[in-house]
Amino acid sequence: MYAVRDDFMAAANRVSDLATYCRELAERSRVASRRLAAACGESKNAFLRDAARRIRAQAGRLLEANAADIEAAPGFGLTAAQIDRLRLDAGRIESIAAGLDAVAALPDPVGEVIEGSVRPNGLEIGKVRVPLGVVFFVYESRPNVTADAAAICVKSGNSVILRGGKEAAHSSAALVEQLWLALESAGLPRDAVLWVDRRERDAVSEFLRLSEFIDLAIPRGGRALIERVTRDARMPVIKHFSGNCHVYVDAAADLHMATRIVVNAKCQRPGVCNACESLLVHRAVAESWLPEVGRALGDAGVEIRGDETVCRLVPHAVPVREEDYGTEYLDLILSARVVDSLEDAAAHINRYGSKHSDAIVTDRLAAARAFAAAVDTAAVFVNASTRFHDGGEFGLGAEIGISTDKFHARGPCGLKELTTYKYIVYGAGHIRD
Amino acid sequence: MYAVRDDFMAAANRVSDLATYCRELAERSRVASRRLAAACGESKNAFLRDAARRIRAQAGRLLEANAADIEAAPGFGLTAAQIDRLRLDAGRIESIAAGLDAVAALPDPVGEVIEGSVRPNGLEIGKVRVPLGVVFFVYESRPNVTADAAAICVKSGNSVILRGGKEAAHSSAALVEQLWLALESAGLPRDAVLWVDRRERDAVSEFLRLSEFIDLAIPRGGRALIERVTRDARMPVIKHFSGNCHVYVDAAADLHMATRIVVNAKCQRPGVCNACESLLVHRAVAESWLPEVGRALGDAGVEIRGDETVCRLVPHAVPVREEDYGTEYLDLILSARVVDSLEDAAAHINRYGSKHSDAIVTDRLAAARAFAAAVDTAAVFVNASTRFHDGGEFGLGAEIGISTDKFHARGPCGLKELTTYKYIVYGAGHIRD
Numbered sequence: 001m002y003a004v005r006d007d008f009m010a011a012a013n014r015v016s017d018l019a020t021y022c023r024e025l026a027e028r029s030r031v032a033s034r035r036l037a038a039a040c041g042e043s044k045n046a047f048l049r050d051a052a053r054r055i056r057a058q059a060g061r062l063l064e065a066n067a068a069d070i071e072a073a074p075g076f077g078l079t080a081a082q083i084d085r086l087r088l089d090a091g092r093i094e095s096i097a098a099g100l101d102a103v104a105a106l107p108d109p110v111g112e113v114i115e116g117s118v119r120p121n122g123l124e125i126g127k128v129r130v131p132l133g134v135v136f137f138v139y140e141s142r143p144n145v146t147a148d149a150a151a152i153c154v155k156s157g158n159s160v161i162l163r164g165g166k167e168a169a170h171s172s173a174a175l176v177e178q179l180w181l182a183l184e185s186a187g188l189p190r191d192a193v194l195w196v197d198r199r200e201r202d203a204v205s206e207f208l209r210l211s212e213f214i215d216l217a218i219p220r221g222g223r224a225l226i227e228r229v230t231r232d233a234r235m236p237v238i239k240h241f242s243g244n245c246h247v248y249v250d251a252a253a254d255l256h257m258a259t260r261i262v263v264n265a266k267c268q269r270p271g272v273c274n275a276c277e278s279l280l281v282h283r284a285v286a287e288s289w290l291p292e293v294g295r296a297l298g299d300a301g302v303e304i305r306g307d308e309t310v311c312r313l314v315p316h317a318v319p320v321r322e323e324d325y326g327t328e329y330l331d332l333i334l335s336a337r338v339v340d341s342l343e344d345a346a347a348h349i350n351r352y353g354s355k356h357s358d359a360i361v362t363d364r365l366a367a368a369r370a371f372a373a374a375v376d377t378a379a380v381f382v383n384a385s386t387r388f389h390d391g392g393e394f395g396l397g398a399e400i401g402i403s404t405d406k407f408h409a410r411g412p413c414g415l416k417e418l419t420t421y422k423y424i425v426y427g428a429g430h431i432r433d
Numbered sequence: 434m435y436a437v438r439d440d441f442m443a444a445a446n447r448v449s450d451l452a453t454y455c456r457e458l459a460e461r462s463r464v465a466s467r468r469l470a471a472a473c474g475e476s477k478n479a480f481l482r483d484a485a486r487r488i489r490a491q492a493g494r495l496l497e498a499n500a501a502d503i504e505a506a507p508g509f510g511l512t513a514a515q516i517d518r519l520r521l522d523a524g525r526i527e528s529i530a531a532g533l534d535a536v537a538a539l540p541d542p543v544g545e546v547i548e549g550s551v552r553p554n555g556l557e558i559g560k561v562r563v564p565l566g567v568v569f570f571v572y573e574s575r576p577n578v579t580a581d582a583a584a585i586c587v588k589s590g591n592s593v594i595l596r597g598g599k600e601a602a603h604s605s606a607a608l609v610e611q612l613w614l615a616l617e618s619a620g621l622p623r624d625a626v627l628w629v630d631r632r633e634r635d636a637v638s639e640f641l642r643l644s645e646f647i648d649l650a651i652p653r654g655g656r657a658l659i660e661r662v663t664r665d666a667r668m669p670v671i672k673h674f675s676g677n678c679h680v681y682v683d684a685a686a687d688l689h690m691a692t693r694i695v696v697n698a699k700c701q702r703p704g705v706c707n708a709c710e711s712l713l714v715h716r717a718v719a720e721s722w723l724p725e726v727g728r729a730l731g732d733a734g735v736e737i738r739g740d741e742t743v744c745r746l747v748p749h750a751v752p753v754r755e756e757d758y759g760t761e762y763l764d765l766i767l768s769a770r771v772v773d774s775l776e777d778a779a780a781h782i783n784r785y786g787s788k789h790s791d792a793i794v795t796d797r798l799a800a801a802r803a804f805a806a807a808v809d810t811a812a813v814f815v816n817a818s819t820r821f822h823d824g825g826e827f828g829l830g831a832e833i834g835i836s837t838d839k840f841h842a843r844g845p846c847g848l849k850e851l852t853t854y855k856y857i858v859y860g861a862g863h864i865r866d
Contacts, residue, residue: 034783038806117828123817125827132839133809215839236669236840257862264864350467372857373471376566384556384860393865394558394856395550406565406648406853407669408841420839423827424805427817429690431697432826 018198022206025161025194026213029134032191033159037131041108043186044155048104051182052097055147058178059093065174066143069167076167085142086168096147096175099398103151106397109415110157124426129419131157133215136207137400138163138229140221143171150179150193152400156418159192161207161214165221166199173197204229211235216418220401238409238417240401242328243273243356245386248345248371250362251284257383258361259293264385265359267300271330273402274357274389278325279336280345283309286338290314297334306336325352342367346374353377355404357386378404378411451631455639458594458627459646462567465624466592470564474541476619477588481537484615485530488580491611492526498607499576502600509600518575519601529580529608532831536584539830542848543590557859562852564590566648569640570833571596571662573654576604583612583626585833589851592625594640594647598654599632606630637662644668649851653834671842671850673834675761676706676789678819681778681804683795684717690816691794692726697818698792700733704763706835707790707822711758712769713778716742719771723747730767739769758785775800779807786810788837790819811837811844 036044055062066088073083112129119125135158137149146164153160164172176195183190196203208217211234218238219229230237247265249258265276281290286309294314297304304310305320317336324335325348339345342360349358359381360371372380379389389411391399396414403409409417469477488495499521506516545562552558568591570582579597586593597605609628616623629636641650644667651671652662663670680698682691698709714723719742727747730737737743738753750769757768758781772778775793782791792814793804805813812822822844824832829847836842842850 034807034809037809119826119828123821123826236838254862260862260864268865368859372855374467376467376470377855379856379858382857382859384858384863385865387865388556388858388860388863389856393552393556395552405669410853411856420843422805422810423812423822423844424815425812425817425821426801426815427821429687429693430817430821431693432701432818432820 018200018202019206021198022196022203023210023213025196026134026207026210028191029159029161029194030213032189033131033133035189036154036159036192037110037133037157039157039188041110043188044108044157045104047154047182047186047188048100048151050185051147051151051179052100052104054178054182055093055097055100055175058174059090062093062171062174063088065170068170069143072170073167078167082167086171088143088171092144096144099144099148100151103155103398106155106415108155109419114421121430122428123430126424126426127421128424129416130422132418132420133158134213135160135418136163136214136217136235137161138204138217138219138221138225140165140225141168143168143175145220146172146175147179148398149400150176152398152415153418154183154188154192156415158215158418159189159194161194161196163196163204163207169197169199205232208232209234218401218413236408238401238403238413239405240273241356241404242354243275243402243404244277244326244328244352244354245274245357245359245389246278246280246345246349246353247276247359247361247386248280248339248342248349249282249285249289250342250360250364250367250371251282252364252367253282253285253361254363254383255285255289255292258289259296261359261361261383261385262293263296263300265387266297266302266334267332268385268387270332272387273328274386275330276359276386277328277335278352279334280348281310281336281338282342282345283338283340286310286313290336290338301332303333304336305333307338309338310336328354342370343374346371349375349377355406356402357381357389359384359386378402451633451635452639454631455629455636456643456646458629459567459640459643461624462592462594462627463646465622466564466566468622469587469592469625470543470566470590472590472621474543476621477541477590478537480587480615480619480621481533481584483618484580484584484612485533485537487611487615488526488530488533488608491607492523495521495526495604495607498603501603502576505603506600511600515600519604521576521604525577529577532577532581533584536588536831539588539848541588542852547854554863555861556863559857559859560854561857562849563855565851565853566591567646568593568851569596569647569650569668570594571637571650571652571654571658573598573658574601576601576608578653579605579608580612581831582833583609585831585848586851587616587621587625589848591648591851592622592627594627594629596629596637596640602630602632638665641665642667651834651846669841671834671836671846672838673706674789674837675787676708676835676837677710677759677761677785677787678707678790678792678822679711679713679778679782679786680709680792680794680819681713681772681775681782682715682718682722683775683793683797683800683804684715685797685800686715686718686794687796687816688718688722688725691722692729694792694794694816694818695726696729696733698820699730699735699767700765701818701820703765705820706761707819708763709792709819710760710762710768711785712767713772713781714743714769715775715778716771716773719743719746723771734765736766737769738766740771742771743769761787775803776807779804782808782810788839789835790814790822792817792819811835
């Protein structure tokens with residue numbers, strides 16, 4: 001049953017030189033990407049549905065591979081919580097399979113005519129969506145990310161080189177094996193999904209040099225990984241950077257709504273990038289509202305690091321330091337500051353924020369519009385929790401990350417964000433005067 | 434009259450340290466970009482029209498500044514042709530002013546709602562076009578590029594730092610002075626258009642490090658400049674790389690049309706990026722057509738570097754070397770090769786081309802569609818000359834360059850290509866379960 005994988009690994013191990021290994025993988029991915037770009041939606045969807053079916057059928061094999069990862073986990077220094085996230089069970093395997101079916105059900109982005117016009121001289125100009133080509137995806141996450149990333153890349157017509165974390169190496173390789181079998185069944189090149197099974201740290205740097213074959217690098221993981229990829233990549237990078245997200249409570253806010261939104265944004269899942277890390281409160285409502293929100297957050301176990309006014313009004317608050325304003329805690333900690341105006345709130349966010357998700361709670365239309373215009377961020381929320389910043393919640397169906405860049409793609413990166421376009425121009429012998 | 438400029442230069446010269454000078458400019462540009470992002474279309478158009486008016490009114494002053502550049506030109510080793518391109522006259526000044534008026538007449542890209550939806554839970558998701566922020570534009574071109582670039586950047590809500598070539602420094606500075614006066618008249622920040630008047634070569638490297646303030650770098654010039662900017666930039670780059678453009682003449686082509694298109698694509702303006710550099714001919718028509726196109730190209734003074742079959746059929750052809758296939762001649766030289774199939778033509782283009790402009794001449798619908806799908810290029814032309822690859826010809830109105838990248842923007846970069854988007858989400862107290 002491991003024939004496919006063994007065959008692949010034998011080929012990979014024939015070469016001992018890491019640079020040659022990486023170059024060979026990148027070239028194979030480029031070749032596969034040309035075939036994939038021309039593949040019809042039907043075969044891409046057949047691949048996704050067949051992969052889902054195989055993953056359900058091979059749950060036992062996946063659990064076996066996962067057991068090897070779990071066994072090795074303490075040796076990598078993983079905490080109990082991290083080991084729990086790594087663990088597969090019947091429910092998690094079903095949700096991986098369901099994710100593949102969900103991507104199959106999404107419309108195919110490739111071939112969409114984004115714009116079209118006929119010029120005065122009769123030339124017909126079409127701007128048509130096409131795949132980017134080859135994606136190099138470096139990630140540190142749980143096994144399900146392996147299947148999600150492969151599904152999104154293949155559906156958008158891109159081949160992908162997966163460099164997953166060593167902690168989930170057995171689980172991911174077992175998943176990739178099912179993806180290969182499904183690619184072959186669907187008549188698509190197996191190299192459309194390549195798995196880097198040499199574990200040298202330098203493999204990442206090698207791939208990042210190969211801009212000749214790789215069109216895009218996506219790092220997903222801790223700050224150090226993203227900074228390293230950004231520094232070394234010779235191709236474009238979509239960064240899924242930190243989420244230092246703010247909620248600003250305006251002078252004219254529904255304060256009960258404000259409490260619910262702040263508590264939700266901070267506490268509903270504090271370890272994720274769209275959780276709130278910093279609260280800004282207009283001075284006009286500070287006296288009346290801060291004690292209330294302070295109690296609610298205290299009840300939820302949140303440590304508040306506040307400025308002078310916050311500390312005076314919230315008994316359990318501790319003094320904030322300037323570096324707190326720039327910190328993504330990913331924990332039950334919140335920085336809090338009183339501001340004199342909406343403009344001050346926006347200036348604070350533009351200075352300390354990470355251009356991810358920032359919310360205002362207000363009843364004033366003018367304040368909502370001014371805040372939305374002034375804050376330089378991927379997603380502005382008016383009277384809604386920052387926790388909604390997510391490809392699924394936005395209706396994109398699936399995402400490979402949330403971009404904090406402003407270039408090419410901002411916010412959730414789904415199928416469209418992994419495409420580019422080409423102009424296709426029809427004439428009747430047109431020449432230029 | 435030089436008060437504005439002298440004032441600026443005095444400020445610039447107060448600091449002697451180049452790094453501090455560059456950082457100060459970048460910071461000022463960032464501050465201006467925030468105001469510009471919020472400016473209404475009316476004031477941006479008022480700026481453009483007023484700048485056009487001033488440039489017409491100050492033609493004498495511009496000619497005077499240009500005379501200083503022309504005088505200095507031989508010292509920079511410019512050829513007679515280069516000096517001619519540098520020269521301003523009444524007609525060229527009028528065309529600079531008309532260019533500004535034309536940009537004023539284009540629709541404002543900022544604020545466009547690109548997509549919008551209401552989610553099942555009632556959240557309203559809007560994807561709204563916004564400026565990128567600060568553009569660093571490094572160019573080696575003629576004085577008119579200074580005005581064009583400033584117009585496109587300001588209209589799209591971006592501030593711009595202009596680092597123009599030393600050859601046109603006096604002309605460009607005189608133009609920028611008129612732009613400053615027009616910005617002030619329109620109530621826009623003068624720092625929206627900054628001119629780098631320190632000439633140290635290292636200034637470019639300094640700016641390329643300042644990703645904290647600069648959102649995009651655009652190099653426009655020779656290969657060495659673009660490679661240097663790509664290597665050193667810590668922010669995204671839109672590259673206007675070489676145009677190694679192809680015309681492929683299919684087995685079932687209108688051969689008279691093919692001759693007209695090849696001669697036009699090669700000869701109408703051989704020194705530009707969308708001129709044809711390489712001809713591919715299907716073997717089925719080589720015998721009958723190559724002598725004809727060879728004569729037409731010979732009459733136009735074109736040197737043909739061909740493979741064996743080409744050399745046999747075209748008396749004045751010389752043998753091609755492999756490196757010719759990768760060369761952008763920008764001159765009356767053409768490489769030529771006979772291929773066995775459309776697939777071979779596409780493979781040749783994907784191997785040697787520069788992803789700029791590639792054409793097919795064919796009567797077969799299936800061939801047109803297959804070629805358009807298979808060739809990985811910014812613009813595919815079917816029965817039309819590659820010379821049409823241009824923002825104006827495509828109806829974009831104005832362009833700051835033609836991108837040979839696949840990321841963010843491909844082909845002509847007009848107003849939209851200098852924007853990004855943000856999500857603006859309206860709720861009614863929505864929190865996430």
